[in-house]
Amino acid sequence: MHFILTNWSIQRNANDSVRDAIGRIGAAARPDTWLRVDDIRQIAVEEGVIGRLMDRSHRESDKSVQQELGRILSNHQDETLTIEMDDVVKSFVLRKHRNKQAGQFATVYMFEMPT
Numbered sequence: 001m002h003f004i005l006t007n008w009s010i011q012r013n014a015n016d017s018v019r020d021a022i023g024r025i026g027a028a029a030r031p032d033t034w035l036r037v038d039d040i041r042q043i044a045v046e047e048g049v050i051g052r053l054m055d056r057s058h059r060e061s062d063k064s065v066q067q068e069l070g071r072i073l074s075n076h077q078d079e080t081l082t083i084e085m086d087d088v089v090k091s092f093v094l095r096k097h098r099n100k101q102a103g104q105f106a107t108v109y110m111f112e113m114p115t
Helices: 002-014 017-028 037-047 062-075
Strands: 080-085 088-101 104-112
Touching: 017 037, 017 062, 017 080, 017 088, 037 062, 037 104, 062 088, 062 104
Parallel strands: none
Antiparallel strands: 080 088, 088 104
16 A cells, blocks of 8 residues: 555656655755755755746745745645655655744754654
């Protein structure tokens, strides 16, 4: 049954460019580590998927990229994402948390590896 669900998740990601882009970010990110949106933005740029995540109007400034990326990631919170890259299947759950840093609240995300 797990194999069927994994194949379904891979196919779902392949048909959805945003889910696929988030999967590629998750595959490149440090697993089980809380990351700020700016850290995830940097990974998205390095992986060349920022254009698949959002249209050009949201990429006019770093602030607008971060806002749109935060919205996109929040929409996929607690989803299990599976991606196949170079014949290796990687799965993770996208987690979201608000924590207090330097007296201010910040939203952070984690690509949690399934146990």
